[in-house]
Amino acid sequence: MRCEAGITTRLALVVVIVDTYGDLKARNRGRIERGAKRVRAVFAGEVVADTTRPLLVWEVPYFPTYYLPREDVRTDLFVPTGRTRRSRQRGVGTVSHLRVGDKEAVDAVTEYPDSEVEILRDHVRLAWSAMDTWFEEDEEVYTHPRDPYVRVDVLASSRHVRVVVDGVTVAETRSPRLLFETNLPVRYYLPKIDVRLDLLEPSDTITHCPYKGQAEYWSVRVNGKLVEDLVWTYRAPLRESEPIAGYVAFPQERAEVYVDGVLDRG
Known part of the structure; x- marks a missing residue:
């Protein structure tokens, strides 16, 4: 059980407030929170993202993914594809490859510049599995970001x-x-x-x-x-x-x- 002060602090960061006591799917639908960890993504030996201002976005009910401020990502490595992908919650996303030297992570970058969810417009989603390594602070993290609500x-x-x-x-x-x-x-x-x-x-x-x-x-x-x-x-x-x-x-x-x-x- 978290103390009342802890709950108050956490709710202050919640962009979409949902019923804490509903089922898991309802609880996390549309949930977006500001994270406090330093997050880095490495691809082909290069740090392609480094931020202390990540967003945790629950695209699926069971765990979050990171969206990173565009200014903290190596956008010079993006190769636009001209294609889009659509999300019911986030809108139309533009798709790019990520290229470092002769190595390319195909369709690894998604951006939602015109999303109805305003906070996402200047953020970038890097496909987790397309990166070689992810770090939270100086510790490698596997599979997906750690969910702050999992113990x-x-x-x-x-x-x-x-x-x-x-x-x-x-x-x-x-x-x-x-x-x-x-x-x-x-x-x-x-x-x-x-x-x-x-x-x-x-x-x-x-x-x-x-x-x-x-x-x-x-x-x-x-x-x-x-x-x-x-x-x-x-x-x-x-x-x-x-x-x-x-x-x-x-x-x-x-x-x-x-x-x-x-x-x-x-």
Whole structure:
């Protein structure tokens, strides 16, 4: 729970005020806020944007994207395409490539110079995945900007957690670490000593999370069947998730996870 002073401060920055207690989609529809972090985007070895005045724009309900003041972006690297893209909320956007030397990020730049949302008119959207690296202050951030309304808590627990795959118990512990992340199911991270490591096969899959860092995966082979990328771990998680370092998780959506004897369906 945030204190009243914190809520007052946050609302002062909200461009579109919505019902805090509505569902997630309604809550974030049209939300735009001023950010306070220094944000940098790097492409082809060049810092192509560097600002301390970013906007957080919720184009989708689940996480924001950055819009950066035009004067803090290397607009000399823009290559206009003459094409546009339309947004119901933001209007008609002009599309450009971003070119550094012989490298080009195709359609990576969108601007809304005539948007009905006035604050967006002098801002630039750089496609997140088109950039090589993004930084918030001096820390690299992955996948998308961190949502200021998302919290991650990792708690030690003595609950009995048992994981079953195709009728086989592949993990069982009474010392899990429970990860609570806003708007997501509880994840149960188990110590490796309590996992049937003989059933795990390494995978080449790697994913990133802006709150936890880089995840590595294993597949599970039971009853002659291979269940691909079922298990993940964070060897060196980001600061707020450090307690899960080296622990492994099985998603309730793909395995049977029993907590104190009750099946958790996520």
